[in-house]
Structure formats: C-alpha cells, structure tokens
Amino acid sequence: SHYSPTADAQAAIGRAGVVIEVMQDAGMITAEQAASVKPAKVKLAGDKAQDSVRYFTDWALPQLESLIDETEKPIDVWTTLDLGMQRAGTNAIKNGVPAGAQGALVTLDRDGAVRAMVGGTDYAKSNYNRAVTALRQPGSSWKLFVYLTAIEGGYRPEDKVEDKPVTIGGWTPKNSGGNFAGEITLRTAFSYSKNTVAAQLGEELGTSSISNMARRFGITTPISTGPAMVLGSSETRVIEMTRAFASVAARGRSVTPYAISKVTTIDGDVIYKHKPPKQVQLVEDYVAGAMTDLMQSAVAGGTGGAAQIGRPVAGKTGTTSSNKDGWFLGFSSGLTTGVWMGRDDARPVGNLQGGHAPARAWGNYMRIAVANRPVEHFATDVSFPERLEEDTAAEGEEEILVDENGMPIEGEPLPTVHSPDDAIEPEQVDDEFIDRALGRNRGQVDPGSVEDEPTPQ
Known part of the structure; x- marks a missing residue:
C-alpha cells in the first residue's frame, strides 16, 4: 500500500x-x-473513486509486526477477506447512507474471520476507518446486554413486564412515539424496543451487572453506569458490537475477530498460521438461545423488519437521540454483520433510524453474502433451569447444618417440612442447640476459633 x-x-x-x-x-x-x-x-x-479494500488492509497489515519476526525474504500474506462480500458491502454502504452521512460495515464469520470491512463511503476521499476506529453511541442495540443480563437473571421471553412511565434518579425515558402499551411480554418489549422496560430492567438488575455483561462480550470502551446506560449512551466501536452479536450467534461462546490466516515466504514456507483461541463460554446455551429468540422476533415482526432476507435472521436496531446514529446488527447462516450510519461531526441526520436505512443496507448486503450458504435455523428451543420459588428441601431429603466452608456438621438434622398439614415447628436455634449439633460441651471452644465476649450466664 x-x-x-x-x-x-x-x-x-x-x-x-x-x-x-x-x-x-x-x-x-x-x-x-x-x-x-x-x-x-x-x-x-x-x-477509482472506490477502493474500500484499503480500509481492511490498513487495519490488517500492521498486525504482522506482532505475528511474525522480521524477515528479509519476500512474503505472501493470506487474509480472511472475501472480495465478493467486500464488493457487496461497499455497494450497500455507498448506495444506502442518507445524503451527507457516512457508514461502516463489518462481517464476521462464525470463527471470527473478518470477511468484509467497509470504513466509509469513499476511501479516496476519507481513509478514516469508521468500522474499527470511530466511537459512536450504539443506541438501543445496546439492549442486547440488558436482555442478556435479564435472561441470565431469571427472565423468560414470555414473562410479563409493564410498559409505563418511569422516572429513575430524575431521568425519565421515553418510548419512540411517546406511547405506553401497559402489560406486555418481554419478547414484545424487546421487539418494539421499549425504552421504559429497559430502564426498569436496569434498575432491577443493576447497571453495573449490565456493564459487566458488555465487558464479558468484548466491549473495551468506557461504560457509564448511570440509569441511561441501558439505552446505549456509552460510545463503542462497530467491530466490538459486531463481535458481541457474533458471540450470541455462537451460542454464548466467545468469538475473536482476526484478519490474517497465514503468512508464507516466497518459497512457500509457512512462517505463521492462525490458531483459533480457546473459546470461552460467556453465557449458558439457554441464555444465548433465548436472546436469539428475542432477536429473531425483532426482525420477524418488530423494529427490524427491513432486514428480512427470506431466511432466518436475528438482530437488533439502534437509534440515538436526535437521529445522530443508526445501527443494525444481526446474524444469519453463520455470518454476523454490523452496520452503522451517521455523520462524522455527530450532527442529526434527517429520519435516520436503525430500522430504516441501516436495516435496509444490512438486508441488501446479506442477501448477497449468504446466497451460497445453506439456510440455517437457530437453536432457540432451549430448556430453562427450574426457578427457585422457595428455599426448601426437596421432599424426602434431609436438611443438614454446614460450617463456613460448606462442609456438613454432624449432629441433629433440621426436620423436613413436607406440607402445611404435617409441618413440624423447627427447634429453636439457640446456644444449646448449636452445642448439641457440634457435639461439644458448654464452655469448650473449637480449636483455632476466636472467642468473643463471654456469654452471660
């Protein structure tokens, strides 16, 4: 270059x-x-006015310094880029962005290989790579982490939530359109991107838990823990958000983007070959499956309808305040793609919403990108763990005392309560009970323990 x-x-x-x-x-x-x-x-x-492959090579080739030792021999570098996908992505961004705006696109294969990277509408005019460098607010696409946290915390897609006016710490979120639907399912709240429900989930689950979930899925930029963070107020990068969605597509296992598959000398000697990093289970299969189920609903009948491509798609729209940023991120047939649109100076773009231009560009591109891939159905038929409604022992099981390390203490077990009819009043847990349970006489002290003030006799 x-x-x-x-x-x-x-x-x-x-x-x-x-x-x-x-x-x-x-x-x-x-x-x-x-x-x-x-x-x-x-x-x-x-x-040529368009040379978007340079966005990818400008990002990929500097990585050689950390992959191979300096060599005097000429080398061949084999990359992950798919020229057909790159061409389709370039056209989707160039022809899809609103007037005066910019756009970016990243596609990851199921193993993290970067198949397409478009950093702007025209490399010749601006080589600034918005796909990997620009920091932009993700808007409601950030709700991926809110709902992952909710599902992991016990929520199910058909659980009831309430879309109603709320105020949290002086902050009053509003829904697009300004209306409230009342009692709805979690699925409906996600599909129609209800801000008030996300705000309530954030208050209940804790924004720090949501921040930790985002970190778990590869977000490295600073994250605010204020109540508005649930609506994507913290800036992030297109490639990091795409990586997070790809990890959900991988059934909750980590996906690490890479660009160089191997390097050989001019003689054909292999001096570097990509080795996939060990995948980490970020969330359980059922959490990723339920999240995919919600995202599939968002495309099938929610805000992401413009991204339908005639085969299963799961994704999420994102729009920031005053229409400064528009996003659509989703996956189908093993490919995960993130699309962002907006102005470099962060000024509003008329009618820019994630479900409009970004979703359409995503659909126009993905129809071509997956054309030669088999149709894949998502693993959304998952088994949820049983909810712990009561902290009681199962029938026929005996409760025992344990010490601070979780080891059983020999002594008298607590009586098991089977039903209200045969309930037995549990014995009072006093000093005498503890002495008998521990098998010690009054006045003895366990070896190694620290004695508190003497108990009055």
Whole structure:
C-alpha cells in the first residue's frame, strides 16, 4: 500500500525501477529489455473513486509486526477477506447512507474471520476507518446486554413486564412515539424496543451487572453506569458490537475477530498460521438461545423488519437521540454483520433510524453474502433451569447444618417440612442447640476459633 500509485506515485516509479534491476540480476530479463522499460513514462489509469479494500488492509497489515519476526525474504500474506462480500458491502454502504452521512460495515464469520470491512463511503476521499476506529453511541442495540443480563437473571421471553412511565434518579425515558402499551411480554418489549422496560430492567438488575455483561462480550470502551446506560449512551466501536452479536450467534461462546490466516515466504514456507483461541463460554446455551429468540422476533415482526432476507435472521436496531446514529446488527447462516450510519461531526441526520436505512443496507448486503450458504435455523428451543420459588428441601431429603466452608456438621438434622398439614415447628436455634449439633460441651471452644465476649450466664 505504501508504493501504490494512488498513495505515492514517485515511490511507485522508484520501486518499479528496483524490481526491473532485480529481474535483470536474476536473469529473468536481458539488459536490453531492462533498458527499454521507462517506468516514469507509464500512464497510470484514473484513480477509482472506490477502493474500500484499503480500509481492511490498513487495519490488517500492521498486525504482522506482532505475528511474525522480521524477515528479509519476500512474503505472501493470506487474509480472511472475501472480495465478493467486500464488493457487496461497499455497494450497500455507498448506495444506502442518507445524503451527507457516512457508514461502516463489518462481517464476521462464525470463527471470527473478518470477511468484509467497509470504513466509509469513499476511501479516496476519507481513509478514516469508521468500522474499527470511530466511537459512536450504539443506541438501543445496546439492549442486547440488558436482555442478556435479564435472561441470565431469571427472565423468560414470555414473562410479563409493564410498559409505563418511569422516572429513575430524575431521568425519565421515553418510548419512540411517546406511547405506553401497559402489560406486555418481554419478547414484545424487546421487539418494539421499549425504552421504559429497559430502564426498569436496569434498575432491577443493576447497571453495573449490565456493564459487566458488555465487558464479558468484548466491549473495551468506557461504560457509564448511570440509569441511561441501558439505552446505549456509552460510545463503542462497530467491530466490538459486531463481535458481541457474533458471540450470541455462537451460542454464548466467545468469538475473536482476526484478519490474517497465514503468512508464507516466497518459497512457500509457512512462517505463521492462525490458531483459533480457546473459546470461552460467556453465557449458558439457554441464555444465548433465548436472546436469539428475542432477536429473531425483532426482525420477524418488530423494529427490524427491513432486514428480512427470506431466511432466518436475528438482530437488533439502534437509534440515538436526535437521529445522530443508526445501527443494525444481526446474524444469519453463520455470518454476523454490523452496520452503522451517521455523520462524522455527530450532527442529526434527517429520519435516520436503525430500522430504516441501516436495516435496509444490512438486508441488501446479506442477501448477497449468504446466497451460497445453506439456510440455517437457530437453536432457540432451549430448556430453562427450574426457578427457585422457595428455599426448601426437596421432599424426602434431609436438611443438614454446614460450617463456613460448606462442609456438613454432624449432629441433629433440621426436620423436613413436607406440607402445611404435617409441618413440624423447627427447634429453636439457640446456644444449646448449636452445642448439641457440634457435639461439644458448654464452655469448650473449637480449636483455632476466636472467642468473643463471654456469654452471660
């Protein structure tokens, strides 16, 4: 890329002269042939307005420094980029963004391979890579972490929640359209991106728990723990949000993006080969399955309807205040793609909503990206763990006393209560009871224990 005529024409001419000399020295061409070549007189083709592959190579090639040792031999670098997907992504962003806005797109395969990366509408005009560098508010796409936390905390898609006016710490969230639906299911709240429900979940679950969930799924940027964080007020990157959605698609297992699959010398010797990092189970299968179920509903009949592509899709829209940012992130047939649109100066963009231009661009791109892949149905038929309604022993089981390390203490077990009809009043847990349970006489002290003030006799 340093010697590209579009980057430095004089460097390209100079390098061409070096190559010709080496070809002559190697006996590949004669001195007469070398002398007949005049690199400075070569007419360059007009620069194409779109060269979006450079967004990817600008990001990928610097990674070589940490992957291989310096070598004098020429090398071949094999990357994960799929040129067909890159071309489709470029067209989707270039033709899909509102006037005056920018856009970005990232696609990850199921193993984390980056198949497409578009950092803007025109690399020749701006080489700023909005896919991996720009920090933007994710809006309601951040609700991925809110609902992951809720499901892990015991919520189920069909549980009832209430869409109603709420005020938390002086903050009063509003729904798009300003209306309230009353009692609805968690599925409906997610599908229609109800802000008031997300706010209530944040208050109940704790915003620090939601922040920890985002960290678990690969978000590295600073995260506010104020009540408004549930609506995506903390800035993040497109590639990190895409990675988080890809990890849900992987049934809750971590996905790590990578760009270089192998490096060989010009002789064919392999000096680097990508080794997949060990996957970490970020959430249980049932949590990821239920989350996928909610996201599938959001596309099938909710805010993400414009992203339908004729095969199973799971995803989430995102829109920030005053329409400054629009997002759609989702997955289908093993590919996870994130799309962002907005202005670099963060000014409002008329009618920019995640369910409009970003979702349409996502759909237009993904129809092409998955065309040669088999249709895959999501693993959403999951078994939830039994809810602990009461902290009582199962029938026929005996409750025992345990010490501070969880080890059983020999002594008299507590009576098991089977039903209200045969309930037995539990024995009073006083000093005498504890002495008998521990098998010690009054006045003795366990070895190694610290004695408190004497108990009055």
